[in-house]
Amino acid sequence: MNDGRIIRVVIVDDEPDIRRLLEVQFALDSDFEVVGSAADGDQAVKLVRAVGPDAVVMDLLMPGVNGFQSIAALQQEFPDLAIVAYTGVAGDYVRGEMDRQGIEVVLKSGDLRPLTDAIRRSLKRDR
């Protein structure tokens, strides 16, 4: 848990339906609040600067600035920010790269629980 406080989350995904789904799923969990959504990595960095979330759920494959680039930029500017990579498929390259950056990877699923568990673990690590 985040010291009993509501965990403020930013969602980054180029698929509008995934963003919408995550918003309504997080709305059903009183421990979390979605404070913003972005469609690419560049918007994500601007949004994090503006709203200062506790955690970011980051898709990796996006047009423009992709998730890999955005995670690197966010880690440099916000070292305490919890980031979880949320992706359709994670092959050896993705797992290796995320492992190197200390980012937990969660495969996209209709179930929110693996994602909320990963966010909580990332918050603990970053505190």
Next chain:
Amino acid sequence: VDSRDQEWVRQRALNVIGHELRTPASTVRGLAEVLAAGTNPDDRPDLIDALVRNARRLEALVDDLLAASNVTTALPVGPAEPVDLAERVRTSWTEEGGIEVAGSGVVLARRVSVTRILGAVLDNALAYGARPVRVTLAASGEHVRMVVESPGDELSSEDVRFALEPFWRGERAVTTRSGLGLGLTVASKLAEHEGGHLWVEGREGGGMVTFIELPAR
């Protein structure tokens, strides 16, 4: 593709298919569960629309996979006819759309094949490269050769070697766009079906060149 590459290419193909199926599949499950749990009634029409959209997307992906596995039995039939390539390109892809055409050539082929080949090659060039895409047409023996140059990042040697493999997606495409990686595979089968040939090379200075040869009228 030699045998030592086959396993690697197969792995990449399965990754592409997995990624393309997982996103709509998990969206359908998530939306159905949210609706069953009883969400805000004002959200319901919106969420049901998204549910239907993603179920349709899944269905379309399955159709594409079946078409890819069956590409040789789905080849167009009927008589070949003269098709003016420059006119076809200008009609469907205007220069405002980022394509410049030089030269001319009339081929003898099934119109539906030509349309699908041009669609796959030009859409691919526009999606993955910078502008303008240059199309040059010229006679080459008994064929018309169409050269499509799309400037962009330098292609990896794997991207050149495996460009025509089913489910192969270039490095840049994999990190930025969704898609099954079937366009050039199907286009090359269609070119062969019409008595021609299609191949891909890296472009000097970066990007990609696609060559299409079809029988001249």
